[in-house]
């Protein structure tokens with residue numbers, strides 16, 4: 001039945017932001033302004049769809065990404081910031097790759113403590129198998145004791161910088177082992 005074979009497939013539905021009310025739209029736009037975000041566009045690749053943003057501040061971008069609940073596989077929200085490319089997918093927040101200065105733990109002034117593994121074992125498994133060069137943890141600054149989320153190496157030392165006091169912290173993840 002060639003007629004049926006020629007019928008076009010139903011169009012692929014992309015993820016749109018849909019707002020029930022004008023207030024909801026305004027709140028979304030206010031959130032973008034507060035987070036210092038401007039949209040670059042949406043890039044559809046064979047391996048997934050990338051919603052791309054520019055951000056003026058990594059901490060604000062991370063907080064905004066944590067609020068985005070992605071419920072679609074292979075859908076990525078990506079923010080280029082002055083401090084790394086941060087993203088969110090169905091598993092949560094991620095750092096695309098470590099910043100070059102993070103490979104110099106010897107220059108640390110203090111030692112940060114890892115408090116929590118973010119995204120459960122998913123992120124650390126990617127790092128353990130070499131599919132990512134980092135996984136996301138919550139760390140506490142060795143100088144001011146305040147906390148933030150950052151990417152660290154698997155079973156290695158990583159340099160992270162406290163966004164609150166600016167201290168360069170060494171993080172030791174050798175006790176986090178995926179078997």
Ligand SMILES: [Zn+2]
Pocket residue numbers: 141142143144145146162163164165166167
């Ligand atoms: Zn600090």
